Amino acid sequence: MLDKATRTKIVTDLCGVYETRKPIRLLTKTYPEIEIEDAYRIQEEFVARHVSKGARIKGYKVGLTSKPMQEMAGSTEPDFSAMTDDFFLPEDTPLPAARFFAPMIEIEIAFVMKHALRGPGILPVDVLRATDFVLPAIEIVDFRLAREPGMNIIDTVADLAACGAVVLGANPRRLDAIDIRRVKGSIIRNGKIEQEGEASAVLGNPVTSVAWLANKLGEFGVTFEPGHVILTGSFVRAMPVNAGDDIVCRFDQGFGDVATSFI
Template sequence: MLDNATREKIVDDFFEVYRSRKPMPLLTATYPGIEVEDAYRIQQGFVARQVAAGAKVKGYKVGLTSKPMQEFSGTTEPDFSAITGEFFVPEATPIPMSRFFAPMVEMEIAFVMKEPLKGPGVSPVDVIRATDFVLPAIEIVDFRVERAPGLNVIDNIADLAFCGAVVLGANPRRLDQIDIRRVKGALYKNGAKELEGEASAVLGNPVTAVAWLANKLGEFGTSFEPGDTILTGSFIRVLPITAGDEIVCRFDQGLGEVVTSFV
């Protein structure tokens, strides 16, 4: 475990990354004693400073929802991060590449909550009852730490679970209108299909991911509030992007598509 002063210094270093535009070395390389609990406290410290400066938490993301990604990161469960308002980008609004460091895109399904939900003991049934609707989403994954050998779940958690931005579609569907496990989608880059997958790749069912997160947040004394947007995890691998790329993610079962581009 790290002491409080060291964790506060790391939070300072993350803010310096945004100023200098230079990613920091892997935390796991710089601080051999760092643990998962340290990483979550660092993440909380960063978000708390954002909130103190006027930002608002608008939702959360679940990461590392597939077994291969968990094995790659050296963990046996997903991870998460809070998402503040400035990470949400309007659909079809060109996004400057200058805001990112090493961006990649994923496609996933976002849940929008209509009721509070707090663990422990949250079940998938509780999630279904508390959900207002779901939306198609693009997550831009980004790295404030170096993408270097040894990168693992601790670096991921401390670095906001590698969240860089979120683009939501505008075609809501209620959970009783779809079989969310069987939602299929395809990601197109500049008109060419690059990747496709099914929502069941996310812990077998994205509803399970939301229940896991509600219970995990309960350990930190935090709950979902009405209007919170929950990113449930990608059901395809990440795809690198560059300036000039247009990304379209198309979903079946009436979810439609979500579009973004990079300049």
């Protein structure tokens, strides 16, 4: 475990990346004694600093929802992070690539809560009752830590679970109108299909992802509030993007397209 002063220094270093534009070295290499509990405490303080500057918590994200990604990160379960409102960006709007450090695109389904939800003991049926609607979404994965061999879940958790931004679509679907497990999606870059997948890759069902996160956050006394947005995890592997890329994430079952571009 790290002491509080060391964790606070790490948060200061992570916040400083936005000014220096230079990602810092992997925490697991600089601080070999760091543990997963340290990582979540660092994340908590990192988010608190955003909030102290006027941001508000708008939702939460789940990452590492597939077995291959968990194995790559040396984990046996997903990771997660809070997301503040300044991470949410409008769709179909050009984004300066320089805003990000090492951006990658993931295609996801976002849940928007109608009722409060708090673990423990949350089952998928409870998620169904508490959800207002679901939306197509793009997560822009990004890193304030330098991407290098050896990066694991401790590094990603401390780094906001590698969340850089979220682009939500504006075409809602109700859960009783679709089979969410069978939603198919593709990432199209500059007119070419680059990735394709199905929502069942997310813990078998994105509803399960929301239930898992509600129970996990319940351990920390956190409640999903009405209006919170929950990103359930990608059902394709993350794809790097660069300035000049036009991105369309295309979903079936009536979701339609979500688009963004990098300039």
